[in-house]
Amino acid sequence: MSTWQYRLVRWARAISYTFFPILGLVFGHVIITLFDGTGWRYGLIERALPLFWLLLIYRVLVGLIHAVFAPVRSQKYQWRFLVPLFVIMTVVILNAGLEGTFPIGDVELFNLLETSVTLRTLFTAAVTLYFFVTLAWLVSDLLDRTIFASSELDRTSSTTVVTLSHYAIVAVGIISAISALGFNLSALALIGGGLSVGIGFGLQELIANFISGILLLFERTVRPGDMIEVGGQTGVVDKLRMRSTVIRTFDNTEIFVPNKNLLTSSFTAYTQSDRIVRRILSIGVSYSSDPTQVRSILQDVANRHGLVLKKPEPVVFFLGFGSSSLDFQLMVWVGDPMNGLRVASDLYFMIWNEFEKYDIEIPYPQQDLHLRSGPWDRFPTVAEQNGVEQNGRGARAADHALNGARAETVDGQRGELADGTEAQAARAKAAVKADKEAKRLNLPG
Numbered sequence: 001m002s003t004w005q006y007r008l009v010r011w012a013r014a015i016s017y018t019f020f021p022i023l024g025l026v027f028g029h030v031i032i033t034l035f036d037g038t039g040w041r042y043g044l045i046e047r048a049l050p051l052f053w054l055l056l057i058y059r060v061l062v063g064l065i066h067a068v069f070a071p072v073r074s075q076k077y078q079w080r081f082l083v084p085l086f087v088i089m090t091v092v093i094l095n096a097g098l099e100g101t102f103p104i105g106d107v108e109l110f111n112l113l114e115t116s117v118t119l120r121t122l123f124t125a126a127v128t129l130y131f132f133v134t135l136a137w138l139v140s141d142l143l144d145r146t147i148f149a150s151s152e153l154d155r156t157s158s159t160t161v162v163t164l165s166h167y168a169i170v171a172v173g174i175i176s177a178i179s180a181l182g183f184n185l186s187a188l189a190l191i192g193g194g195l196s197v198g199i200g201f202g203l204q205e206l207i208a209n210f211i212s213g214i215l216l217l218f219e220r221t222v223r224p225g226d227m228i229e230v231g232g233q234t235g236v237v238d239k240l241r242m243r244s245t246v247i248r249t250f251d252n253t254e255i256f257v258p259n260k261n262l263l264t265s266s267f268t269a270y271t272q273s274d275r276i277v278r279r280i281l282s283i284g285v286s287y288s289s290d291p292t293q294v295r296s297i298l299q300d301v302a303n304r305h306g307l308v309l310k311k312p313e314p315v316v317f318f319l320g321f322g323s324s325s326l327d328f329q330l331m332v333w334v335g336d337p338m339n340g341l342r343v344a345s346d347l348y349f350m351i352w353n354e355f356e357k358y359d360i361e362i363p364y365p366q367q368d369l370h371l372r373s374g375p376w377d378r379f380p381t382v383a384e385q386n387g388v389e390q391n392g393r394g395a396r397a398a399d400h401a402l403n404g405a406r407a408e409t410v411d412g413q414r415g416e417l418a419d420g421t422e423a424q425a426a427r428a429k430a431a432v433k434a435d436k437e438a439k440r441l442n443l444p445g
Helices: 003-016 019-038 043-068 071-097 119-150 155-181 185-202 204-219 259-264 291-304 337-357 382-418 420-440
Strands: 108-112 115-118 227-230 233-240 244-249 254-258 277-285 315-321 326-334
Touching: 003 043, 019 043, 043 071, 071 119, 115 119, 119 155, 155 204, 204 233, 204 244, 204 254, 204 259, 233 254, 244 259, 254 259, 277 291, 277 337, 291 315, 291 326, 291 337, 326 337
Parallel strands: none
Antiparallel strands: 108 115, 227 233, 233 244, 244 254, 277 326, 315 326
16 A cells, blocks of 8 residues: 555545534434424433534544554544543533533532632642643653654754743643632742742752753753763663653663762763764784784774774774783774774674784783792602603513413413323413513513
8 A cells, every 4th residue: 555545544534533423413403403393392402412512523633633643643642632631521511511400510528728629620620730731741742753853953952842841831730720729829829938948858859850950951961862871880861851861771771860960970971072982902912923013904904894983093002011912902983882892893803813814823821930949859850750650560561471471380280280281381381471571571580
């Protein structure tokens, strides 16, 4: 389905939402006309017509929202704004219709500061407050996602406007709700002035964070999208609220930092003026390597990487002669701090491959042990240990050969008793074999 066909379907669906209330209005007016001509009563039907008008307005607004916005956002607007508004207006219309029968709205609930609070005033105040709070959310969402998303205004300025607009509308809603209850605002101002000192001590942290949030918005010290490090944690500023700042780390966890901490404590900002950052790679090679060749390899590897900036150009430093290696340092500049770790990893892989190609070793740490004094004459040397081991093996072989010869001699003597000729032959053979073995091992006969 093409784009224009999809839009046509959405508008057709939006128009279809109005069929039922329009049909109800037409049917109601026809009935009223017929009943009026015949003299029948139609007061209840006439009082129901405002409900159909309200339903028609509600359906038109729902259709427009679904036709203009995406399904997810349209559902959010419908259930958070239009549905509560429709329910409230329905209650108001029904209450107006029953006003002459039973004045339920005039029932007094309680008396506060010499002001009688009735069900009508309480309902009006609650509806007013909900309306302004929802309006603040709706205005903030429209500004953030629709107007500022397509404008050239930077994100910090748009966040400032959205946040201040939200709290301004909520403040107006609170004042309007108090007025709807029937309280005198001047009297409340005097009471509030007396309580402000006590509330200030109890809520001083909240007030401090609130004021710090306003200052951060106007000073633009921290902006959404900035990469900062605070409290040993590094992440990207996700949201800048009036009380706290939300920082999303690279583990996709959220850290809530009070605004007062960002205003009074030090933190590291990687992207305040620009997003260019430097990465430092430490490399050690063996003493058999050519330092000039190593410098050329490191310089060439850095220049071949696509994400390494050419200006400022990469720099190689020969730091000195280490305990087991020649120590070098490669400094490169990256255009985005989010790519710093990736660039460093790629460079290490490339350096390893180049070192393998030119037989350049990365040495292990080595240590020499010098023994100055001690009873070293008590310990045999390596040659002596080898000689003792060889002599021990030779003696064991000689003993084994003699024992074998003696065993054969005894067997020959036993065989002589059974068979003289065979016994003599066996004895002679065993004696000759024992003689040869003794001569080979240089043993006395």
